[in-house]
Structures are given as C-alpha cells and as structure tokens.
Amino acid sequence: MELWGRISGAPHGLLALSLLLLLLLAIPNATAESEKVSALVDHGGEMLKGNLDLSIVFYGQFGRIQKNALRAFLKSLNQKAPGGAEPSVSSWWHMVSSYTHNDKDIDVRVVQQYVDPNYAHGKVMTRDFIKILVEKALVGFPHAVPVIVAARDVTVEGLCIGRCSEHGDIDGKPYVILGNPETECPGACAWPFHKSDYGPAGPVLKPPSGDVGADAMVISLASGLASVVSNPLRTGLYLLGHKGAVIEATTACPGMFGTGATPGYTGKVSVDIPTGGAYNAIGFKGKKFLLPALWNPNTQSCWTVM
Secondary structure, eight states, rough: OGGGGGOEEEEETOOOOEEEOOOSSSSSHHHHHHOSSSEEEEEEEEOOOOOEEEEEEEEEEOHHHHHHHHHHHHHTTTTTTEEEEEEEBBHHHHHHHHHHHHTOOOOOEEEEEEEEOOOOTTTEEOOOHHHHHHHHHHHTOSSSSEEEEETOOOOEOOOOOSEEEEEEETTTEEEEEOOOOSSSSHHSSSSTTOOOSSSSSOOOBBOOOSOHHHHHHHHHHHHHHHHHHHHTTTTEEEOOOOGOOOOEETSSSSTTSSBTTTTTEEEEEEEEEETTTTSEEGGGOOOOEOOOOEEEEETTTEOOOO
C-alpha cells in the first residue's frame, strides 16, 4: 500500500570559475563510514512519491535571507533554471525522485508555514518538544511531511553528533528537522562555509547567498529531503554501517559537492564572480546553491550534480 495513498551553464552575464579544493570532512567518522560503502540496499520498504507536501515550521527568530534561501531552494526542486541553465537544482531532485522507480519527478509543494518567533516551548528542542511541533505542523494537513527549522539560538537534541539534520517518524508520520549552524556546531555543520573543527586548516568557501547559516541549512535540508524520500520509515534505501549507523542517500557521500570529489575533497564547484559565492546548482530565478552528492543506485557510486 502506498504510504498514505499519495506521498502525496551559468546565467547570462555571469562567468563561472571551476575550483578543485582540498577540504577536510566536517565529521571525521563520516570518512571511515564512506570508505566502507559498497552499495546502499533497497530493503523494499515505503518510499515517498507522487506529491510531497511539506509543512514548514520556523521555530524562533530568523533573518529574511535565511528564510528566503530555504524557500527558494524548495521552489527550485520542480522548476527549470532560467534559460535551461545547468547544472540545476531540478536535475539534483530528479536523482532523488529516481529512487522511487517512478517516471515522474516528485512534485514538492509547501502547503503550510508555521512561524513561532516567541519560542513557545523554550530553546532546547527535546524529543517531546519535537513531537509537539510535528503534531502542530500536521493540523489541517495530516499527510504532509513536517520540516522543522530551528533558529540560531535553539539547541536541538541529537544533532551535531555526527549529523546536521535528522529525519524520523512519529506514529508513522515522517518529519525532517534542521539545526542552525550559525551556532549549532558551525565547525561541523557549516562546513565548507566555515573552518572545520577537525584536522589541518583548509580553504573556506564563500556561501552563495552571502549568509553562512542560510546556505549550510540548504545543504542540511537537501540531505534531509533525500533521506526522508528514500527511507522515510527506516525500511527503504539504506545500509547499516559501523556500530549500527544508518547510511543513506547523502550520508553515503559526505563532503562531496562536485566532479572528482572523494572523501575529504569538495570536488569541482563554481564561483559567482560578482559575489565570490561557491555553488554547484542553479535554481529559481537564477539563485545559486551548493548541494550535496547523492548515492546513484544505477552506477553504485556517489553522484554530483556538477
């Protein structure tokens, strides 16, 4: 039975430069895990397909740039870049959609946005707290997938310890939650826009929007959506790694953003000359994003949009 019956070239005038940057992985354990991945396994469980309705929860106070970057990324998933420019966000999403073995790409729609600038439940997001927010996000939209975005002064239980976003389910209802890497483990979760906490210092990329938190959250959101589509109830596309760690579509390819990437290298990315921002995908109204590599089941290897 289908889950809930529905789950449900650069723009003109800009010259892109390609870079091959040697950067250390943000999370050291991810290197070891990625080296062990021979293939993710489709366990035959539910995957999200058809229409993917999202109910966004902005918990706390956010700047305009951060909200706009996340919204523009979501709008870009099903829209071609201006002039058909490639590489595009929609091409990245096409790979995610291919996990479900459907001919059509998953249609992403934001059906509701819930904003709580007053921190109604405090500034430490525990598991019980997450359950309350998921339930609020589902009011009126019981088949939506809640996406909870934490403000910079909110601590999320369970994040930073090897992951910068998380997906799970409450009573069979999948959700995604993002920490804000401005303050939530920036040396791990804001890389490559922030110096890594681990290993020798390497080059730090400029974020395409000009806001480190905004673009790091886009990477986390992209990772969370790929995982919630391909493995919403922990029965879909994944591999059990070291000490029972669940390796999924993006965590199988950590720290990889462009052609030639290997664990520890971002690979080939582009730079927008006017801003200096690094990106690998073009989306809605020509906005630029840096998106993580994905596992490609057809080639049994990591794939990057650039």
